[in-house]
Amino acid sequence: MNRRTTSGWLTALAVIGLSATSLPTRWARAEVFAPATLSRDFASARELMLKGEAKSAAALYESLLERGAVHPDVYFNLGNAYARSARWINAIVAYERSLRLDPTAEDTKANLRAVRGRLAPNQSEAPDAPADHGLADLVEPWVAPISRNAAAAALVIAHAALVLSLLVFRTGRRVLGGVLGAASLVFTLGTTSVSAGHYLMEGDARAVVLETTALRKGPDSRFEQTTEAPAGARVRILESRGTWHEVQKTDGTTGWLSATDLERV
Amino acid sequence: MELTGARAWRAQIETRVAGARARRAFAFPLSLAAALAVGGSSRLGRAAEPLSVTASLETGSAEVGDVVTLNVRVVSRINGSVEVELGTTDGLSVLSQSRSESTAISWSSNRGQSLTREVGVRIELEVERAGTLVIEPVTARVGRTSAKSSPLKLRVALGRAPSSPARSGAMTAPDANEAPLFIRYRVDGDQAFVGEQILLHLEIFARPGLNFGLEDRAPAPPELDGFWREIVFQPQRLTRRDERIQGRPYHAYTVWSVALFPLSAGARTIEPVRMTFVRNRSIFDAGQRLRRRTRPRMLSIDPLPTEGRPADFVNTNVGDYTLSARVDADRVQANKAVLLTLELRGAGNISATKLPEVTALDGFRVFPPTLEDEVQRGPGGVQGAKRAEILLMPTRGGRLEIPSFSMSIFDPLAKAYRRLSTSALRIAVDGNITAQAPGSSGPSDSAGPPEAAALSLAPIRFGSDLGAPGGPHATTPWTEPWFVAGLALPWAVFVAVWGSERLRIAVRRQTPARRRRSTARRARGRLKEAREAAQAGRLADAYSAFLEAVLSLGTEKLGVNLNGQTTEQIQAALVDRGAPISLVSPLAEELQTADFARFAPGGLEDRNPDKVLERWEHIFAALEGFEPKEVP
Numbered sequence: 001m002n003r004r005t006t007s008g009w010l011t012a013l014a015v016i017g018l019s020a021t022s023l024p025t026r027w028a029r030a031e032v033f034a035p036a037t038l039s040r041d042f043a044s045a046r047e048l049m050l051k052g053e054a055k056s057a058a059a060l061y062e063s064l065l066e067r068g069a070v071h072p073d074v075y076f077n078l079g080n081a082y083a084r085s086a087r088w089i090n091a092i093v094a095y096e097r098s099l100r101l102d103p104t105a106e107d108t109k110a111n112l113r114a115v116r117g118r119l120a121p122n123q124s125e126a127p128d129a130p131a132d133h134g135l136a137d138l139v140e141p142w143v144a145p146i147s148r149n150a151a152a153a154a155l156v157i158a159h160a161a162l163v164l165s166l167l168v169f170r171t172g173r174r175v176l177g178g179v180l181g182a183a184s185l186v187f188t189l190g191t192t193s194v195s196a197g198h199y200l201m202e203g204d205a206r207a208v209v210l211e212t213t214a215l216r217k218g219p220d221s222r223f224e225q226t227t228e229a230p231a232g233a234r235v236r237i238l239e240s241r242g243t244w245h246e247v248q249k250t251d252g253t254t255g256w257l258s259a260t261d262l263e264r265v
Numbered sequence: 266m267e268l269t270g271a272r273a274w275r276a277q278i279e280t281r282v283a284g285a286r287a288r289r290a291f292a293f294p295l296s297l298a299a300a301l302a303v304g305g306s307s308r309l310g311r312a313a314e315p316l317s318v319t320a321s322l323e324t325g326s327a328e329v330g331d332v333v334t335l336n337v338r339v340v341s342r343i344n345g346s347v348e349v350e351l352g353t354t355d356g357l358s359v360l361s362q363s364r365s366e367s368t369a370i371s372w373s374s375n376r377g378q379s380l381t382r383e384v385g386v387r388i389e390l391e392v393e394r395a396g397t398l399v400i401e402p403v404t405a406r407v408g409r410t411s412a413k414s415s416p417l418k419l420r421v422a423l424g425r426a427p428s429s430p431a432r433s434g435a436m437t438a439p440d441a442n443e444a445p446l447f448i449r450y451r452v453d454g455d456q457a458f459v460g461e462q463i464l465l466h467l468e469i470f471a472r473p474g475l476n477f478g479l480e481d482r483a484p485a486p487p488e489l490d491g492f493w494r495e496i497v498f499q500p501q502r503l504t505r506r507d508e509r510i511q512g513r514p515y516h517a518y519t520v521w522s523v524a525l526f527p528l529s530a531g532a533r534t535i536e537p538v539r540m541t542f543v544r545n546r547s548i549f550d551a552g553q554r555l556r557r558r559t560r561p562r563m564l565s566i567d568p569l570p571t572e573g574r575p576a577d578f579v580n581t582n583v584g585d586y587t588l589s590a591r592v593d594a595d596r597v598q599a600n601k602a603v604l605l606t607l608e609l610r611g612a613g614n615i616s617a618t619k620l621p622e623v624t625a626l627d628g629f630r631v632f633p634p635t636l637e638d639e640v641q642r643g644p645g646g647v648q649g650a651k652r653a654e655i656l657l658m659p660t661r662g663g664r665l666e667i668p669s670f671s672m673s674i675f676d677p678l679a680k681a682y683r684r685l686s687t688s689a690l691r692i693a694v695d696g697n698i699t700a701q702a703p704g705s706s707g708p709s710d711s712a713g714p715p716e717a718a719a720l721s722l723a724p725i726r727f728g729s730d731l732g733a734p735g736g737p738h739a740t741t742p743w744t745e746p747w748f749v750a751g752l753a754l755p756w757a758v759f760v761a762v763w764g765s766e767r768l769r770i771a772v773r774r775q776t777p778a779r780r781r782r783s784t785a786r787r788a789r790g791r792l793k794e795a796r797e798a799a800q801a802g803r804l805a806d807a808y809s810a811f812l813e814a815v816l817s818l819g820t821e822k823l824g825v826n827l828n829g830q831t832t833e834q835i836q837a838a839l840v841d842r843g844a845p846i847s848l849v850s851p852l853a854e855e856l857q858t859a860d861f862a863r864f865a866p867g868g869l870e871d872r873n874p875d876k877v878l879e880r881w882e883h884i885f886a887a888l889e890g891f892e893p894k895e896v897p
Contacts, residue, residue: 043635047656049725050602054717073726080725086717107723114722156751163755167762 038069045077054084072102076111083115089263091115092232093208096265100206119232143197151194158188205237207247207262215255219244226255235262315342318349318405320414327392328422330514332360332445332474337386337414339405347384352401356421360389360445361553363545387545391445391472395421437560438511445472446555448520448540450562458567459527460583461677462613464646467520467538467559469503470510480541480554486523491533491566493614497642498522524647526583526614530568537561573682575673577621582674584613590670590687592657599662599696605655607634607670607687612648615640620653621672628665632656632727659694666691784821785889788814792885799874807874808855808862811881815852818888832856842893852884 041064048057058081064074075098082091095112099105143151161184169177209229216223219241227249229235235247243259316339323334341347347366351359369381384405392398397420402413439447451466467486471477486496503518520540527533537559546552569580586609593604607620616638623631632655640649659665667690676683795810819835820827823842827835836853 040635046725046727047602047604050656050658052598052601077725080722083720083722084717086714107726111722114720118720152745152748153751156748159752160755163759166759 038064038067042069042074042077045081049077049081049084052084054081057081058085058087070101072098072105072108074098075101076105076108079108079111079115083111088115088119089208089210089232092119093263093265096206096208096234100265116232120230139197139200143194146194146198151191151198155188155191155195158184158191162188205264207235207237207245207264209233209235209257210261210263213257213261215247215249215253215257217255219246219256221258223256227253229255229257229261234265237262237264314340314412316340316405316407316410316412318403318412318414320400320403320417322400322417322419325418326420326422328473328514329392329395330472331392332472333357333390333392333419334474335388335390335400335417337388337403337405339384339386339412341382341384341405341407342379343407343410344380345407347382348406349384349386350404350406351388352403352416354390354398354400356392356394356396356398357390357400357419358393360391361544362389363387363553389475389545392419392421395423397421436508436510438513439470443557445475446470446477446542446544446557448538448557448559450535450559452535452562452564455563456565456567457527458583458675458677458680459530459569460581460614460675461527462584462646463525463527463564464497464522465525465535465562466498466522469518469520469540470508470515471518473514473516475516475544476546477542477544477555478546480543483520484538484540486521487536487538489525489533489535491528491531493526493528493617495524495526495614495642495647496521497524497646498644519644522644524614524642526617527564527566530566533564533566535562535564569675570680570682575682575684577671578673578675578682579619581614581617581619582672583677584611584615584618584674585676585678586611586613586618586674586685588670588672588685588687590667590690592667592690592692595691596693596695597659599659599694602656602658603692605657605667605690607653607655608650609652609672609685610650612646614647615649615651618651619672620651621670623653623655623670626657626667628659628661629657629667630660632658659692662694662696664691664693781821784817788818788885791817792881795881796878799878802874804872804874804877805862807877808859812856812859815856815885815888818885822888822891822893824893832860842896844891844893845887848884848887848891851880852888855880855884 045060061078079091079094165181212231214225239246400417453464499521508517542555543552634653634655671686791814795807798807
């Protein structure tokens, strides 16, 4: 292959690659319209909270979420608004969603403990005790801070760079092609790992129990009860059959309960 | 005489004929009869006159300064060029003239071919004085034949006052070569302070009645060094207003207006801009192109005075402003916040101004402000408001006071520094402020049911930038089409590159038939060179090229390299492979001649190039068509 032809292909590939990098940004922003408006509403909701109008603030935070401002701070403040309105389960769901997006936030964990403690002050077990189950829990602290869109975009760029290095290698520039190839391979491995981590985390379906309810041995109310899931407890969904889910509590015990008793987070 | 329209007809009616005066009651029938008698619009009249001229005005009345149009029509049935002379016109000056011609040919059985030429002249005249002006007859000449139109009258009145007040800023009159259309910068002042708002307008001035248009788009407002610029007015359609410049009426149009804020002191020049106009353009006439240029405008920018400058003055706070403060409630319950709004409003570069900072207030906890600018831009310049909304949380009950806030500005109208102050505000806080719950580092957001209020929670989060990239985590990109396409595309490109390369190699692979064809093509090319050399008289070169052609073709045909072999060897090779004698003999002869030419090129001079070429063509065609026998 002559150099002119290869250069032409390389240029085309670079253009395609650069164009592809802009797609996720555009895609993400298409879901969050008018950031200035959202920030202003966030500030207004904060002011409502400070004035003690928790219900109005909660409504405004819900509106922000509906408009696509899915952000750990929005969920956290919504949790506070629910808590100040004594809507404990709603508060727990909001805090859990905030924690999902930002697993390292200590204030979210503290408020979860406080609200769960309010719900079940006599419970001996800590409903939100950290669970050591699954690869998703292991990768979460490392992977969660990197947004899914960024990870996916980086993976696309890494693939483009890898192909580019192969084309450069074929033109005879072996040293440059080799260096580029090695760097893009490392980058590809890294981004693939992050993307896989996110994929794992997404597959790690979690939910909050809405009311204290019995866990059963099978996916039907006729099955024998095994244990109880307290209201506000976090569970991991292992399997779904129809409207029933097999869940695992933080203490490791499993059982089946109806989808109407759960709120996914 | 042809009738051109109601007004023109009336103008013609009012002409004086040999000093005679016709009474208005009988003017119409008498003039009509006279017009028909002289040679009206009938074919009979036209046939009798070899040359006729008609003049008419588009209007019978005008004002001083107006532009009126005189239309002249000449009809000639005589061979020769038509010359048109305008009579003297006291009180009128000629601005422009344009001319059009057309020729019509007609046949008739009794007269044969006849040629009719029509010339139209359009003259724009500027009215210079009031009264009843007489336009002397227009004379048309073709050779020795001439004809005159009737004189015309124009009633001129003095002009009206302008319908809108004249704008501020001196406006210089046009030069002689610019009238009746010119462009100018208008500035609301040639001297200003640093940071003071200066309004600059680009305007077009045209005499009333002038028919003109822009040839290109209007020039954009220029970027000016040393100024902060805001475009405040740039209409899509120009709106006309009336103005008087040195007593003369003009139609004025504003092309754009900008607000300039000088950034430093010194002399500044606003460079001229150019515009191109077209006058009297129509579907029959491309019109006259006019290029106009503004004059450069000098501005003198003074520094802000140092004497009397307040210590808290900020350089961007220059303008005509007022400062106010208000709260959203003057009575609140304990543990509820109030919103304090500070507002600076007025005319100037409001976006660049700085409000006084509110950091600590006795009895309140002060949160960071939310700033907002409200800017209005219009032909009057830039104005608006800058607001700061500050959340205040009372830290104790009772009557609390928010003190007055002050700031210093420079007022360019007063040319002095001014102090702006708000009035103090009073807030009544009912109830006792509860102590902060342990573990909460921010203001309490407790309200609602008592059990909810008693709960100790980490406070709400402030200042999230919801628009920051990477913030939202809601999307699942792996399911999006772009993700799959983005991953697959580079590999698809790689496969395409590799595949196209393999395809090209396969296509270019040489098969025996392809090789034979390309050899024959090359041989024909050499034969062509041989032909050209022979025609040019270079027989030695021609033989050399011919030799190369037949040897390469023969090598390909026989599969044996004939280069370097003797003529006899080549002959024998051809015969062995079944070549006919009609090919072998002439070929051998030419090969020998080619050898001869190599060593004694002068010996070919007596050869006839045409015959040589003819022989070569025959040999080459026979060689091309020769199919050699297979070697056993």
